[in-house]
Amino acid sequence: xxxxxxxxxxxxxxxxxxxxxxxxxxxxxxxxxxxxxxxxxxxxxxxxxxxxxxxxxxxxxxxxxxxxxxxxxxxxxxxxxxxxxxxxxxxxxxxxxxxxxxxxxxxxxxxxxxxxxxxxxxxxxxxxxxxxxxxxxxxxxxxxxxxxxxxxxxxxxxxxxxxxxxxxxxxxxxxxxxxxxxxxxxxxxxxxxxxx
Numbered sequence: 515x516x517x518x519x520x521x522x523x524x525x526x527x528x529x530x531x532x533x534x535x536x537x538x539x540x541x542x543x544x545x546x547x548x549x550x551x552x553x554x555x556x557x558x559x560x561x562x563x564x565x566x567x568x569x570x571x572x573x574x575x576x577x578x579x580x581x582x583x584x585x586x587x588x589x590x591x592x593x594x595x596x597x598x599x600x601x602x603x604x605x606x607x608x609x610x611x612x613x614x615x616x617x618x619x620x621x622x623x624x625x626x627x628x629x630x631x632x633x634x635x636x637x638x639x640x641x642x643x644x645x646x647x648x649x650x651x652x653x654x655x656x657x658x659x660x661x662x663x664x665x666x667x668x669x670x671x672x673x674x675x676x677x678x679x680x681x682x683x684x685x686x687x688x689x690x691x692x693x694x695x696x697x698x699x700x701x702x703x704x705x706x707x708x709x710x
Contacts, residue, residue: 518596521588525581525597529604529621532611533573534558537566546614550693550703554616556651560706571620577601578624586628595678598625602682606689617689619655622682626662630679633665649704652693659683 534553538545541562549557555574559567578601585597605621607613626634637658644654663680696702 518589518593521585521593522596522600525584525600526604528577528581529601529606530608530610530615531573531577532608533577534570534616535611537570537573538562541566552616553614555620556705560703574605574616574620575624575627577605578621578626579628580624582625582628591629591675594629595675598622598629599678599682601625602685606685617655618682618686619659622659622662622686625682626679629675630662630666630669630671633662633669637661637665645705649706650697650702651705652690652697652702656687656690656694659687 532553534545534555534557538548538553538558538561543558543561545551545553545557545561549560551557555567555571558570578598581601582594582598586594602618602621602625604615606615606618608615623634623638626637640661641654641658644657645651648654660683662683663676666679667676693702
């Protein structure tokens with residue numbers, strides 16, 4: 515039990531790694547003060563360009579994937595789910611930064627890639643299609659998060675796996691509450707790279 519707890523703590527700490535903040539700062543930008551103010555790949559893409567956004571996306575995917583792989587290697591599927599979830603929580607609520615984190619989409623995606631690769635691949639296509647069509651990362655993300663536990667369920671996974679994924683999805687959707695409010699008001703920021 516002590517070893518499993520250590521894995522979950524390590525996964526949480528991995529999730530707190532400030533990928534977006536560091537990448538944006540290396541381009542002379544402040545991701546917490548510019549664009550939407552969210553320390554995530556979409557906002558870095560908006561304020562610093564596609565390459566910077568891609569680096570953040572990759573880094574945040576790795577956080578979720580590495581945490582899940584660590585859990586799987588130490589304790590199997592149950593611990594992989596717990597560790598992946600802990601990484602998402604760490605990304606959303608990083609203690610070293612006064613719990614001011616991102617929304618957790620890419621970190622949750624990294625977890626899904628390791629644990630449910632077929633579902634993750636299908637949802638990646640869905641995200642890209644919706645984001646390209648509507649130019650709204652938040653709509654694409656919320657739709658994918660709703661679809662994730664459904665996809666896990668219909669591909670025959672156990673109820674506890676569906677429940678764990680649903681809990682992660684619910685957390686990340688809740689982190690989009692301001693985006694949803696802006697969407698309702700017609701004020702949501704579009705997903706566009708800087709023109710300068």
